[in-house]
Amino acid sequence: GEAPAPAPGRPAILPGVRHVIAVASGKGGVGKSTTAVNLALGLRAQGLAVGLLDADIHGPSAPTLLGLRGQPRLGPGRRLLPMEAFGLKAMSMGVLVDAETAMIWRGPMVMSAITQMLAEVDWGRLDVLVVDMPPGTGDAQLAIAQGARLSGAVIVSTPQDLALIDARRGIAMFRKLDVPILGLIENMAQFLCPTCGSTHAIFGTGGAEAEAARLGVPFLGPVPLTMELRHASDRGQPVTALDPDGPLGQIYQALARSIA
Ligand code: ADP
Numbered sequence: 001g002e003a004p005a006p007a008p009g010r011p012a013i014l015p016g017v018r019h020v021i022a023v024a025s026g027k028g029g030v031g032k033s034t035t036a037v038n039l040a041l042g043l044r045a046q047g048l049a050v051g052l053l054d055a056d057i058h059g060p061s062a063p064t065l066l067g068l069r070g071q072p073r074l075g076p077g078r079r080l081l082p083m084e085a086f087g088l089k090a091m092s093m094g095v096l097v098d099a100e101t102a103m104i105w106r107g108p109m110v111m112s113a114i115t116q117m118l119a120e121v122d123w124g125r126l127d128v129l130v131v132d133m134p135p136g137t138g139d140a141q142l143a144i145a146q147g148a149r150l151s152g153a154v155i156v157s158t159p160q161d162l163a164l165i166d167a168r169r170g171i172a173m174f175r176k177l178d179v180p181i182l183g184l185i186e187n188m189a190q191f192l193c194p195t196c197g198s199t200h201a202i203f204g205t206g207g208a209e210a211e212a213a214r215l216g217v218p219f220l221g222p223v224p225l226t227m228e229l230r231h232a233s234d235r236g237q238p239v240t241a242l243d244p245d246g247p248l249g250q251i252y253q254a255l256a257r258s259i260a
Contacts (some may be wrong), residue, residue, distance in 0.1 A: 013118055016125040017051070019151040021182065021259065022144065024174070026166020028135040031187035032156045033061035034233050035223070036132035038248075039154065041240035042256030044087050045249075048127040051082060051089040055117065055144055056134045057102050057110050060094030067236025068095055079122040086241035091121050110140050118147045128260075136166075137173045145177050152182040154220070154259060157211075159186055159203035164211050171215055182220070182259045184212040189222030199224070220258050223251055 014020060023036035033056065040052045054062035062068060066085035072095060075081040080096075082089035093102060093113065105113070123129060131148060134140050145153075153174045157167035171181055186208035191200045202225070212219035223229075229248055232239045239248040 013147060013149070014123065014129065017123055017129045018127050020129045020131060020148045022131045022133050022148075022150050022153040022174075022179070023156060024133040024141070024153055024170045025135050025156045025163075026137070026168070026170045027163060028059060030135075030156055030158045030163050031223070032056075032135060033065060033132050034229065034238075035154070035156045035185055035187060036130050037062065037065045037233075037238050038240040038252040039256055039259075040088055040128075040130040041086060041238055041244070042249075042252040042254075043128050043130070043260060045240065045244050045253050046256055046260055048260070049125060050087075051091070051123050051126045051129040052132065053117070053121070053129055054090070054092035054094060054132045055114060055140075056132055057093045057097075057105065057113060057140065058134065060092045060099075060102075062090055062092035062132065063094040064236060065233050065238060066090055068092060071095060075122050077122070079120055081122055086238065089123060089126065091117065093117065107139055111143050114140055114143050115147060118144070137169045141173065142177075145174065145179060150174075150177075150179045152180045152259070154182050155184045155217070156187050157184060157208055158188045159205070159207045161207070164207060167211070168215065171217060181217045183218035184208055184215075185220045185255060186222045188225040191225045194227055218258075220255055221251070223248075223255075 025032040040050050044050045054060050068083050073081045082091045155167050157163045209219045240252040243249050
């Protein structure tokens, strides 16, 4: 659809940003935020100017994943300046609103917070803005998809059937909005056991790839379930920033190349 014209006296939404890419999932806990952060870092490793917008109001994870501390500053025109982490510009609902306040927000509050965050952050010039979407396919997701003029969407799913069903809903939503689906990433695809060294396909194999084929969307690849990835995330030291050429860093760089 047509992007609404900005209200008089208001800056156009995301004026210096060339591409906005949503990272979405049908449900929470599948690793959407981990994927969004590492994909953003993978794009950065390709030499692009990249921002990360954590729009997950009820479960913002960028402050933890990127170790963001303190409050963002105001820049010219009293617009919010993004924070900086590992060469990314970053903004998160989590640094703007405290968790308990956001928790009790109902639909209209969530919508106005999203609209404000899209309009009032001064990203400067970016090649790509990666948006960590709230999980699911409700009004908040719709508001971002329409307000941010998305260039494309990446869907993250675990191999379990339930997560895949939810992923299908996400794909249907973006299709309805004419947002191209850049592909499906299967997270926690197999477990790499640090003790025995072998790989265990806890949720089975091939489900997400087969589903991607059925849905006619590119399969971007599997990401294994590893202790290292979880530890790195919890410490605020994402793997793709710390060790871009390590096994996991290479996986995310390859994923980034496949959508760049
Ligand atoms: P979501 O954004 O979908 O809610 P997160 O990215 O916050 O999911 O991930 C949920 C939890 O799973 C986090 O503790 C994260 O560190 C962990 N996690 C995500 N992906 C992996 C993975 N491939 N291997 C190990 N842990 C992972």
